[in-house]
Amino acid sequence: MKSRHQRLLLVLAAVTLLGLATWFILSAFQKNLVFFFTPSQVIAGEAPQNANFRIGGMVEAGSLQRDADGISVQFVITDRVQKVLARYRGSLPDLFKEGKGVVAQGKLTQQGIFLADQVLAKHDENYMPPEAKYAIDQAKQARSLAKPE
Structure with missing residues (x-):
């Protein structure tokens, strides 16, 4: 027993x-x-408010601004339909450029500004993160459907 x-x-x-x-x-x-969202999804309110997530798209041409401290930057991430202002403090990847693909990880503020704690850039001329490419393709498709012919 x-x-x-x-x-x-x-x-x-x-x-x-x-x-x-x-x-x-x-x-x-x-x-x-960590989930991935496009600028259109962020603007539509699909991204979490108090949690880390990734946002991806293209760095809008002419949007990169460096602060006087030389460490802080702000830029606009776009999927060519919507735009989200992003701020980052730190050194950017060498391949980070306006008009190129980017994926940033961080949180969204109440004002709709994305505070990035990590920024990733594509590694060569032919590569774009699959999520970013898909998001841009979806945005192009949505834009073409929205335009009257």
Whole structure:
């Protein structure tokens, strides 16, 4: 009888430990999960207000402004339909340029300004992040459908 209770306690302890391990893994995964949105989706209110997410598109030509401190910059990310002002403090990637693809990670302020804590630029002339390419293609398609012919 005693060994039966010991086995039952051992099984319960193992199930409890497995449940805790699963909870810790899923919790860590949820905290590190970062979703991707286009400027059109951000303007439409689909992006989270108090959580990190990624925004991607093109850096609008003529929108890059460097602050006097030499570290802070602001620029506009566009999918050619909507625009979102982004601010970043830090060194930009060498390949970051106006008119080129960009993906930035950060949070949206109440004023609709995207505060980036990471900025990624494409790595060669033929590459664009798949999410950014898809977003731009979708924006072009939406724009062409919206135009009267």
